[in-house]
Each structure stands twice: as C-alpha cells, then as structure tokens.
Amino acid sequence: MTKTERSAKNLEEVKELNLMRVLKLTHKMGVCSRSQLAAMSGLKQSTITNIVNRLIEYGVVRETGSFEGKKGRRSIGITLETEKYRVIGVRLTRTNFLAGIFSIDGRPEQIVTNQIGGSESVEEILEQIERTIRGLIRCAPHKVVAIGMAVPGPYLMNSGRVLLITGARNWEKVNFKKQLAEKFSIPFYIEHDANAGALAEWWYGKHRLEEKTYLYIAAGSGIGAGIIINGQVFHGSLGIAGEIGHMTIRCDGKPCACGNRGCLERYASSTAICEEITQRMERGEACSLHREFTFAQAREAYRNGDAVVRDAFLQGARYLGIGIASMLYTYNPDIVIVGDETALAGEEYLEQVRRTVRERVLPEVYQATEIYSCSFPQDPAFIGAAALALEESFQQPSKLLSILAEE
Ligand SMILES: [Zn+2]
Known part of the structure; x- marks a missing residue:
C-alpha cells in the first residue's frame, strides 16, 4: 500500500469512527442538539454538521423541531429516525x-x-x-x-x-x-x-452504563455472564469469555455435561433448582408441586410461600452469589445485573445473592459494586x-x- 493509499484508508476509518460516535451519542441522549453532539464527541461543529446532514439524508436520524437545551437556549433537536x-x-x-x-x-x-x-x-x-x-x-x-x-x-x-x-x-x-x-x-x-x-442493558436498560465495566449474569437453565469492559463486550480468545456456568465452585461436586465436576450451573441454574426440589420431594418433604413441574410453576410456588421450594431457590441464590464474588475479583465491575429466569424469582432471591457476595468479598469491594436485577420483565x-x-x-x-x- 502506498503512503497516499494508507492515509486515504486512515481518513475513511476516522470518518467511520466519527459517524459511529455520533450515532451512539444520539441513541444515548434520545434528543440532542448539534452543539451538544460537538461538545460530547469532541468533534468540530462543522464536522458534526456534515455528519448529521449525511445521516438525515439517509434517514438514519431526523430533526425534531426546536427544544430547550442548557441555559434555556433553544436549538434544533436531533434524534434517531424510528420509522425508516x-x-x-x-x-x-x-x-x-x-x-x-x-x-x-x-x-x-x-x-x-x-x-x-x-x-x-x-x-x-x-x-x-x-x-x-x-x-x-x-x-x-x-x-x-x-x-x-x-x-x-x-x-x-x-x-x-x-x-x-x-x-x-x-x-x-x-x-x-x-x-x-x-x-x-x-x-x-x-x-x-x-x-x-x-x-x-446497554441499549435499553434502566441503568446508566455508558463507559462502565459491568457484568450481566444470565441465570437461566444454563449460566453465563456478559462482560462489558469500558462499554465494549469482552470476548476472550475463542469468544467464550463469561462462560461462568462451567466455573468450578465445588472441587468434588456433581458431574457436569462439560466433563468437569462441581460447575456453577449444576448448583445455581433453574435446572439445578428444579433438581434440588425433586430430590427433596423424593425424600418425602412436603411440597405443593406435582411430580412433573416446570420452572415457572416452581417460581410460582416460591412466591406462594412453599418452604421446600423457597429453600431450593435461596440455596441456588447462595451458589450464584459465590460465583459472582469470584467475578468481582476478576473484573472489578461497577455494576452486576442479574437476569434470566431465576432472577424473576424476586427481591428476596436477589437479596440472598447480595448477602452471599457481601459475606465473601472485602467490604470495600462490596460497597463499590452495585447488584441489580435486570431491566426487563421479558427475556433480555x-x-x-x-x-x-x-x-x-x-x-x-x-x-x-x-x-x-x-x-
Ligand atoms: Zn460444566
């Protein structure tokens, strides 16, 4: 590649990067002015004008009419086009x-x-x-x-x-x-x-996550973590970073389909919670569920105060808390968001997760980390x-x- 070709390529890359920044800022702001975009992106006003004009021409963003910005000044709002x-x-x-x-x-x-x-x-x-x-x-x-x-x-x-x-x-x-x-x-x-x-969570969630390091823990029939470092998904070498379901939490624990023993998902997944309930029923403990039950039915029984089911959920929450405690030392996130079907169990379940994390990490580490349930009632x-x-x-x-x- 010649020097001219290289600088042309770099120029294209810079243009692409600027477009991306403006698009993402527009999404995060909802509605914003051209001068706000310039201030937040660090780009020149003239560059912003060119980018916004181009995005309007293609129907990616649109003008909203005037809105009141800082210090009561009125400006033309820019927002993502939702109709095109x-x-x-x-x-x-x-x-x-x-x-x-x-x-x-x-x-x-x-x-x-x-x-x-x-x-x-x-x-x-x-x-x-x-x-x-x-x-x-x-x-x-x-x-x-x-x-x-x-x-x-x-x-x-x-x-x-x-x-x-x-x-x-x-x-x-x-x-x-x-x-x-x-x-x-x-x-x-x-x-x-x-x-x-x-x-x-980053695009549509309730929490402000922009440049943050955060973990999204999907605790369903398997367990995985989405790891976001400074606003970027961390994939690792093969792309399997965050497969914490197969992280060992009991060295001689239950065998797992992955070939290991004592994997987190054998103790904290919805499958593991159901398994625990079934075992207790087989031991003759009184439980409101029928022999064949779904996880959604178990969650309902938990909400209705079934003691056996409640124990199984809180035990699952403790194991999940142990897994999260290890993740805090590995990634030191600002925020941990717990989602998927076990998280729908409710506040007591989440409180048990928090309590376990608190018991297992240094107080300063716990205090610096927020643990929330996910933003969505449906499948995140x-x-x-x-x-x-x-x-x-x-x-x-x-x-x-x-x-x-x-x-
Ligand atoms: Zn495993």
Whole structure:
C-alpha cells in the first residue's frame, strides 16, 4: 500500500469512527442538539454538521423541531429516525426460538415463537428459523437493515459453532454462520445469549452504563455472564469469555455435561433448582408441586410461600452469589445485573445473592459494586438480539448507509 493509499484508508476509518460516535451519542441522549453532539464527541461543529446532514439524508436520524437545551437556549433537536428502518432479533433456547421485528428503540412489533420438541433434527430447526426470518423480512413495515441472534453457549465466535448446550442434542454439529447467517444478504450477527443480555442493558436498560465495566449474569437453565469492559463486550480468545456456568465452585461436586465436576450451573441454574426440589420431594418433604413441574410453576410456588421450594431457590441464590464474588475479583465491575429466569424469582432471591457476595468479598469491594436485577420483565437476550443488530450496524455505519440507499 502506498503512503497516499494508507492515509486515504486512515481518513475513511476516522470518518467511520466519527459517524459511529455520533450515532451512539444520539441513541444515548434520545434528543440532542448539534452543539451538544460537538461538545460530547469532541468533534468540530462543522464536522458534526456534515455528519448529521449525511445521516438525515439517509434517514438514519431526523430533526425534531426546536427544544430547550442548557441555559434555556433553544436549538434544533436531533434524534434517531424510528420509522425508516427495522432490525430482526432471534433468540434460540434449549426449548424454543423466538424471532421478532424490532423498532430502533427496542420495541418488538411482531413476535413469532416456535417450540422445539424432541423430534426435529437440528437441520430442520435451522430451516424453520430461516423461514421465519424471511417471513418477518417480507412483512416488516420498513427496510430490515440487520439480523441479530442470541444463542446459548459456549459459542465459538470465530468458527460460528456452539460447543455444548447442556440438555440439548446435536447443536455442536451446527455452524450457525455457514448454515444460517451466510444465507442472508443483509448482515447477520450472532452472540452468546449472556452477551446479548448485556447489550440489551446497554441499549435499553434502566441503568446508566455508558463507559462502565459491568457484568450481566444470565441465570437461566444454563449460566453465563456478559462482560462489558469500558462499554465494549469482552470476548476472550475463542469468544467464550463469561462462560461462568462451567466455573468450578465445588472441587468434588456433581458431574457436569462439560466433563468437569462441581460447575456453577449444576448448583445455581433453574435446572439445578428444579433438581434440588425433586430430590427433596423424593425424600418425602412436603411440597405443593406435582411430580412433573416446570420452572415457572416452581417460581410460582416460591412466591406462594412453599418452604421446600423457597429453600431450593435461596440455596441456588447462595451458589450464584459465590460465583459472582469470584467475578468481582476478576473484573472489578461497577455494576452486576442479574437476569434470566431465576432472577424473576424476586427481591428476596436477589437479596440472598447480595448477602452471599457481601459475606465473601472485602467490604470495600462490596460497597463499590452495585447488584441489580435486570431491566426487563421479558427475556433480555431476545431484546439483546435486536440490540446486537443495532450495535453492529452502528459500529459499521457506512454499511448501514449503503443498505439504506439500496432500492
Ligand atoms: Zn460444566
């Protein structure tokens, strides 16, 4: 590459980076003025004017009319255009998949849910997912610019494969990139579900997370952590960073499908909580649940004050707290957000998690860390799949603009 070519490339990269910063700031601010964008991004007013004009031309942002800024001064507001484009979010779990059209502000507009039984092959399920997405693209009210998908892990980002889904068959043979993503002409991004949940919190959550280091703990039938360091997802070498479900918390503990013993998810996942309840029932302890029960029914029994079920939940919370305590020393986050189906158990459950963390880390460390439940009543990884599509589209704004420019 010649010197001129190199500097041209650098100039393009700088332009791309500036576009990305303006887009992300506009999202975080909701409505802001051109001068606010200049002040926050550190870019010159003239650069901001050029960028905003370009984004308006492509329909990515729009003017809102005048609004009152600092010191009562009135300026023209800039906000993300929510009517011109859409993304699709897909969430695959062990038992079902959800796909939906999402607006730019994270509202699902149309959701398709499909149960996964025991009889279909993984290839058939992939075909079903592909068909569902194509159907959604056809009926979307505006152009779909990207697809995001959240998959259970450990997910190998580079190769596009899931290493193991405990309790589900054959997914490890599937290459999600080749067998699904590459079949679409629009960008298709895939993330581990905990990372997707972490992105959902960043994009649409209640807490201010901008440049923070935070953990999103997905405590469902498996356990994973989305690790965000200074606003960026941390993937590690293979992409499996945050697979804390397979972190050892009891050295000679229960065997796990990963080949290890004493993994966190054998003690703190919703599966482990159900297992504990079943064992207690088999020992003859009185419990309001029937022999065959779902985790949602167990959660209901917990809320209704069933003592056996409550013990099992609080024991799960203690183990989760032990796992989180170790994570505090590894990543020293500002915030830990606990989500997915066990977190829906409520405040007492979360308080037990907090109490365990407090007992196990130095007081200064505990005091400097906030532990919250997640911002969403529904599945955060599903919203996170849409957030992923937007995050990646905003990371590569020129690609987004070229898709919007296509007829
Ligand atoms: Zn394991």
